[in-house]
Amino acid sequence: MTPEAGGVDAVIDAVTAVFLVLGALMSLTATIGLLRFPDLMSRMHAATKPQVLGLFLLLAAIGLQMRQWWVWPVLVVAWIFQLLTVPVSAHMVGRAGYRTKHLHPELLSVDELEAVVRRSAAEQEGSGTGPASAAGPAEDPELDDVLGLGEAGDGALRGAAGQNLDDRGDGRGDQGEGKG
Amino acid sequence: MKDAVLIITAVVLTLAAAGAIVRIAVGPSLLDRVLASDVLLGIVGAALAIDMAVNRHLNNLFLLVALTLIGFIGSVTVARFVSDRRGQANDS
Numbered sequence: 001m002t003p004e005a006g007g008v009d010a011v012i013d014a015v016t017a018v019f020l021v022l023g024a025l026m027s028l029t030a031t032i033g034l035l036r037f038p039d040l041m042s043r044m045h046a047a048t049k050p051q052v053l054g055l056f057l058l059l060a061a062i063g064l065q066m067r068q069w070w071v072w073p074v075l076v077v078a079w080i081f082q083l084l085t086v087p088v089s090a091h092m093v094g095r096a097g098y099r100t101k102h103l104h105p106e107l108l109s110v111d112e113l114e115a116v117v118r119r120s121a122a123e124q125e126g127s128g129t130g131p132a133s134a135a136g137p138a139e140d141p142e143l144d145d146v147l148g149l150g151e152a153g154d155g156a157l158r159g160a161a162g163q164n165l166d167d168r169g170d171g172r173g174d175q176g177e178g179k180g
Numbered sequence: 181m182k183d184a185v186l187i188i189t190a191v192v193l194t195l196a197a198a199g200a201i202v203r204i205a206v207g208p209s210l211l212d213r214v215l216a217s218d219v220l221l222g223i224v225g226a227a228l229a230i231d232m233a234v235n236r237h238l239n240n241l242f243l244l245v246a247l248t249l250i251g252f253i254g255s256v257t258v259a260r261f262v263s264d265r266r267g268q269a270n271d272s
Binding site: 013014016017020021023024025026027028030031032034035040043044047050051054055058059061062064065066071074075077078079081082085086088089092093095096097099100102 | 181184185188189192193195196197198199200202203209211212214215216218219222223225226229230232233234236238241242244245248249251252255256259260262
Protein backbone atom coordinates (compact mmCIF):
# COMPACT_ATOMS: atom_id res chain seq x y z
CA MET A 1 0.00 0.00 0.00
CA THR A 2 2.83 2.36 0.75
CA PRO A 3 4.43 2.42 -2.72
CA GLU A 4 1.04 3.09 -4.27
CA ALA A 5 0.48 6.00 -1.90
CA GLY A 6 3.92 7.28 -2.83
CA GLY A 7 2.95 7.13 -6.48
CA VAL A 8 -0.24 9.04 -5.76
CA ASP A 9 1.78 11.63 -3.89
CA ALA A 10 4.11 12.05 -6.82
CA VAL A 11 1.21 12.47 -9.21
CA ILE A 12 -0.41 15.03 -6.94
CA ASP A 13 2.84 16.91 -6.62
CA ALA A 14 3.27 16.94 -10.38
CA VAL A 15 -0.28 18.19 -10.91
CA THR A 16 0.30 20.86 -8.28
CA ALA A 17 3.49 21.99 -9.98
CA VAL A 18 1.70 22.24 -13.32
CA PHE A 19 -1.13 24.24 -11.74
CA LEU A 20 1.26 26.61 -10.03
CA VAL A 21 3.29 27.30 -13.16
CA LEU A 22 0.16 27.75 -15.27
CA GLY A 23 -1.35 30.08 -12.69
CA ALA A 24 1.79 32.18 -12.65
CA LEU A 25 1.84 32.23 -16.46
CA MET A 26 -1.70 33.63 -16.40
CA SER A 27 -0.38 36.69 -14.59
CA LEU A 28 2.39 37.05 -17.15
CA THR A 29 -0.17 36.72 -19.96
CA ALA A 30 -2.27 39.48 -18.44
CA THR A 31 0.75 41.74 -18.19
CA ILE A 32 1.73 41.10 -21.80
CA GLY A 33 -1.83 41.91 -22.80
CA LEU A 34 -1.77 45.08 -20.70
CA LEU A 35 1.42 46.22 -22.38
CA ARG A 36 0.57 45.35 -25.96
CA PHE A 37 -3.16 45.83 -26.47
CA PRO A 38 -4.14 49.17 -27.94
CA ASP A 39 -7.09 50.41 -25.87
CA LEU A 40 -8.85 50.01 -22.55
CA MET A 41 -11.43 47.43 -23.57
CA SER A 42 -8.95 44.93 -24.95
CA ARG A 43 -6.70 45.48 -21.93
CA MET A 44 -9.67 44.64 -19.73
CA HIS A 45 -10.08 41.42 -21.65
CA ALA A 46 -6.48 40.47 -20.89
CA ALA A 47 -6.66 41.51 -17.24
CA THR A 48 -9.38 38.99 -16.42
CA LYS A 49 -7.15 35.95 -16.87
CA PRO A 50 -5.20 35.92 -13.60
CA GLN A 51 -8.21 37.12 -11.64
CA VAL A 52 -10.42 34.15 -12.52
CA LEU A 53 -8.57 31.27 -14.14
CA GLY A 54 -5.21 31.96 -12.52
CA LEU A 55 -6.74 32.19 -9.07
CA PHE A 56 -8.67 28.98 -9.70
CA LEU A 57 -5.50 27.09 -10.61
CA LEU A 58 -3.59 28.40 -7.61
CA LEU A 59 -6.41 27.66 -5.15
CA ALA A 60 -6.70 24.16 -6.58
CA ALA A 61 -2.98 23.73 -6.04
CA ILE A 62 -3.36 24.78 -2.40
CA GLY A 63 -6.20 22.33 -1.93
CA LEU A 64 -4.20 19.51 -3.49
CA GLN A 65 -1.22 20.17 -1.27
CA MET A 66 -2.98 20.65 2.05
CA ARG A 67 -5.26 17.54 2.09
CA GLN A 68 -7.45 18.89 4.86
CA TRP A 69 -11.15 18.76 4.28
CA TRP A 70 -11.95 22.15 5.77
CA VAL A 71 -9.65 23.94 3.36
CA TRP A 72 -11.78 23.27 0.32
CA PRO A 73 -14.87 25.26 1.40
CA VAL A 74 -12.68 28.26 2.17
CA LEU A 75 -11.03 28.02 -1.23
CA VAL A 76 -14.40 27.67 -2.95
CA VAL A 77 -15.65 30.73 -1.06
CA ALA A 78 -12.60 32.73 -2.13
CA TRP A 79 -13.09 31.77 -5.77
CA ILE A 80 -16.83 32.41 -5.75
CA PHE A 81 -16.36 35.84 -4.25
CA GLN A 82 -13.76 36.57 -6.88
CA LEU A 83 -16.26 35.50 -9.55
CA LEU A 84 -18.87 37.78 -8.02
CA THR A 85 -16.74 40.88 -7.57
CA VAL A 86 -14.63 40.88 -10.72
CA PRO A 87 -17.61 41.54 -13.04
CA VAL A 88 -18.70 44.45 -10.84
CA SER A 89 -15.40 46.26 -11.15
CA ALA A 90 -15.11 45.34 -14.83
CA HIS A 91 -18.59 46.74 -15.45
CA MET A 92 -17.79 50.00 -13.73
CA VAL A 93 -14.43 50.43 -15.43
CA GLY A 94 -15.88 49.58 -18.83
CA ARG A 95 -18.77 51.96 -18.31
CA ALA A 96 -16.45 54.78 -17.34
CA GLY A 97 -14.20 53.93 -20.27
CA TYR A 98 -17.12 54.12 -22.70
CA ARG A 99 -18.25 57.41 -21.22
CA THR A 100 -14.88 59.04 -21.43
CA LYS A 101 -14.22 57.53 -24.88
CA HIS A 102 -11.18 55.51 -23.94
CA LEU A 103 -11.82 53.14 -26.80
CA HIS A 104 -11.15 52.86 -30.47
CA PRO A 105 -14.55 52.54 -32.13
CA GLU A 106 -13.04 51.11 -35.29
CA LEU A 107 -11.77 48.12 -33.29
CA LEU A 108 -15.23 47.18 -32.04
CA SER A 109 -17.05 44.61 -34.11
CA VAL A 110 -20.35 45.30 -32.34
CA ASP A 111 -21.27 48.44 -30.40
CA GLU A 112 -24.72 47.77 -29.00
CA LEU A 113 -24.55 50.71 -26.63
CA GLU A 114 -24.22 53.21 -29.47
CA ALA A 115 -27.79 52.64 -30.68
CA VAL A 116 -29.12 53.02 -27.14
CA VAL A 117 -27.21 56.24 -26.59
CA ARG A 118 -28.37 57.65 -29.91
CA ARG A 119 -32.02 56.74 -29.21
CA SER A 120 -32.07 58.29 -25.76
CA ALA A 121 -30.36 61.38 -27.09
CA ALA A 122 -32.99 61.66 -29.82
CA GLU A 123 -35.76 61.22 -27.25
CA GLN A 124 -34.35 63.96 -25.11
CA GLU A 125 -33.91 66.28 -28.07
CA GLY A 126 -37.41 65.59 -29.39
CA SER A 127 -39.41 65.99 -26.15
CA GLY A 128 -37.55 67.89 -23.52
CA THR A 129 -40.64 68.09 -21.34
CA GLY A 130 -41.24 64.36 -21.45
CA PRO A 131 -39.53 63.46 -18.17
CA ALA A 132 -41.05 66.45 -16.36
CA SER A 133 -44.62 65.63 -17.40
CA ALA A 134 -44.17 62.18 -15.84
CA ALA A 135 -43.54 63.74 -12.45
CA GLY A 136 -47.01 62.91 -11.15
CA PRO A 137 -50.58 64.16 -11.23
CA ALA A 138 -50.31 66.05 -7.93
CA GLU A 139 -47.98 68.64 -9.41
CA ASP A 140 -49.87 69.13 -12.62
CA PRO A 141 -51.15 72.71 -12.07
CA GLU A 142 -47.75 74.05 -11.11
CA LEU A 143 -46.30 72.16 -14.02
CA ASP A 144 -48.78 73.80 -16.37
CA ASP A 145 -47.75 77.18 -15.03
CA VAL A 146 -44.14 76.40 -15.64
CA LEU A 147 -44.88 75.15 -19.10
CA GLY A 148 -46.95 78.23 -19.84
CA LEU A 149 -44.03 80.55 -19.21
CA GLY A 150 -42.95 80.20 -22.79
CA GLU A 151 -39.51 79.75 -24.25
CA ALA A 152 -37.48 80.80 -21.22
CA GLY A 153 -39.38 78.60 -18.81
CA ASP A 154 -39.21 75.71 -21.20
CA GLY A 155 -35.50 76.14 -21.48
CA ALA A 156 -35.09 76.21 -17.71
CA LEU A 157 -37.21 73.10 -17.33
CA ARG A 158 -35.24 71.36 -20.01
CA GLY A 159 -32.07 72.24 -18.18
CA ALA A 160 -33.47 70.84 -14.94
CA ALA A 161 -34.55 67.65 -16.69
CA GLY A 162 -31.11 67.34 -18.18
CA GLN A 163 -29.56 67.62 -14.75
CA ASN A 164 -31.91 65.04 -13.35
CA LEU A 165 -31.15 62.58 -16.09
CA ASP A 166 -27.45 62.89 -15.73
CA ASP A 167 -26.76 59.61 -17.46
CA ARG A 168 -28.66 60.52 -20.56
CA GLY A 169 -27.12 63.93 -20.76
CA ASP A 170 -23.74 62.34 -20.50
CA GLY A 171 -24.54 59.93 -23.29
CA ARG A 172 -25.70 62.73 -25.49
CA GLY A 173 -22.60 64.74 -24.80
CA ASP A 174 -20.42 61.80 -25.72
CA GLN A 175 -22.32 61.24 -28.90
CA GLY A 176 -22.13 64.87 -29.91
CA GLU A 177 -18.43 65.06 -29.29
CA GLY A 178 -17.88 61.85 -31.18
CA LYS A 179 -19.60 63.24 -34.21
CA GLY A 180 -17.93 66.62 -34.07
CA MET B 181 10.91 19.94 -8.05
CA LYS B 182 9.72 22.18 -5.25
CA ASP B 183 12.65 24.55 -5.67
CA ALA B 184 12.30 24.53 -9.43
CA VAL B 185 8.61 25.44 -9.22
CA LEU B 186 9.38 28.16 -6.73
CA ILE B 187 12.10 29.69 -8.92
CA ILE B 188 10.02 29.50 -12.11
CA THR B 189 6.96 31.08 -10.53
CA ALA B 190 9.07 33.73 -8.80
CA VAL B 191 10.66 34.77 -12.10
CA VAL B 192 7.33 34.75 -13.94
CA LEU B 193 5.53 36.74 -11.26
CA THR B 194 8.38 39.23 -11.04
CA LEU B 195 8.20 39.87 -14.77
CA ALA B 196 4.42 40.17 -14.58
CA ALA B 197 4.57 42.63 -11.69
CA ALA B 198 7.22 44.69 -13.49
CA GLY B 199 5.04 44.89 -16.59
CA ALA B 200 2.00 45.89 -14.56
CA ILE B 201 4.01 48.62 -12.85
CA VAL B 202 5.20 49.84 -16.24
CA ARG B 203 1.58 50.08 -17.35
CA ILE B 204 0.70 51.97 -14.17
CA ALA B 205 3.53 54.40 -14.89
CA VAL B 206 2.95 55.04 -18.59
CA GLY B 207 -0.77 54.26 -18.81
CA PRO B 208 -2.35 56.92 -20.99
CA SER B 209 -5.48 57.25 -18.89
CA LEU B 210 -6.51 56.87 -15.29
CA LEU B 211 -8.61 53.81 -16.08
CA ASP B 212 -5.61 52.01 -17.56
CA ARG B 213 -3.77 52.62 -14.31
CA VAL B 214 -6.69 51.32 -12.28
CA LEU B 215 -6.83 48.21 -14.42
CA ALA B 216 -3.09 47.65 -14.08
CA SER B 217 -3.29 48.06 -10.31
CA ASP B 218 -6.04 45.44 -10.28
CA VAL B 219 -3.71 43.10 -12.13
CA LEU B 220 -0.96 43.92 -9.64
CA LEU B 221 -3.29 43.01 -6.80
CA GLY B 222 -4.00 39.72 -8.54
CA ILE B 223 -0.27 39.07 -8.84
CA VAL B 224 0.20 39.70 -5.11
CA GLY B 225 -2.61 37.26 -4.39
CA ALA B 226 -1.00 34.73 -6.72
CA ALA B 227 2.28 35.10 -4.85
CA LEU B 228 0.53 34.47 -1.54
CA ALA B 229 -1.21 31.39 -2.93
CA ILE B 230 1.98 29.97 -4.44
CA ASP B 231 3.81 30.48 -1.14
CA MET B 232 1.08 28.61 0.70
CA ALA B 233 0.97 25.75 -1.80
CA VAL B 234 4.72 25.25 -2.03
CA ASN B 235 5.53 25.57 1.67
CA ARG B 236 2.34 23.81 2.81
CA HIS B 237 1.04 26.31 5.30
CA LEU B 238 -2.22 28.24 5.50
CA ASN B 239 -1.12 31.47 7.15
CA ASN B 240 -2.29 33.67 4.30
CA LEU B 241 -5.50 31.88 3.42
CA PHE B 242 -7.89 34.34 5.02
CA LEU B 243 -5.87 37.26 3.76
CA LEU B 244 -6.48 35.82 0.30
CA VAL B 245 -10.21 35.48 0.99
CA ALA B 246 -10.37 39.07 2.20
CA LEU B 247 -8.46 40.16 -0.89
CA THR B 248 -11.03 38.55 -3.17
CA LEU B 249 -13.84 40.06 -1.10
CA ILE B 250 -12.84 43.72 -1.03
CA GLY B 251 -10.31 43.99 -3.83
CA PHE B 252 -12.86 45.39 -6.26
CA ILE B 253 -13.88 48.40 -4.18
CA GLY B 254 -10.92 50.53 -5.23
CA SER B 255 -11.46 50.20 -8.95
CA VAL B 256 -15.23 50.66 -8.60
CA THR B 257 -14.69 53.88 -6.65
CA VAL B 258 -12.18 55.30 -9.11
CA ALA B 259 -14.32 54.36 -12.11
CA ARG B 260 -17.32 56.04 -10.51
CA PHE B 261 -15.56 59.34 -10.01
CA VAL B 262 -13.92 59.23 -13.41
CA SER B 263 -17.35 59.08 -15.02
CA ASP B 264 -18.44 62.07 -12.94
CA ARG B 265 -15.53 64.24 -14.04
CA ARG B 266 -16.33 64.15 -17.70
CA GLY B 267 -15.28 67.01 -19.87
CA GLN B 268 -12.29 67.80 -17.72
CA ALA B 269 -8.75 66.74 -18.37
CA ASN B 270 -8.81 63.08 -17.44
CA ASP B 271 -7.25 62.00 -20.71
CA SER B 272 -3.80 62.99 -19.56
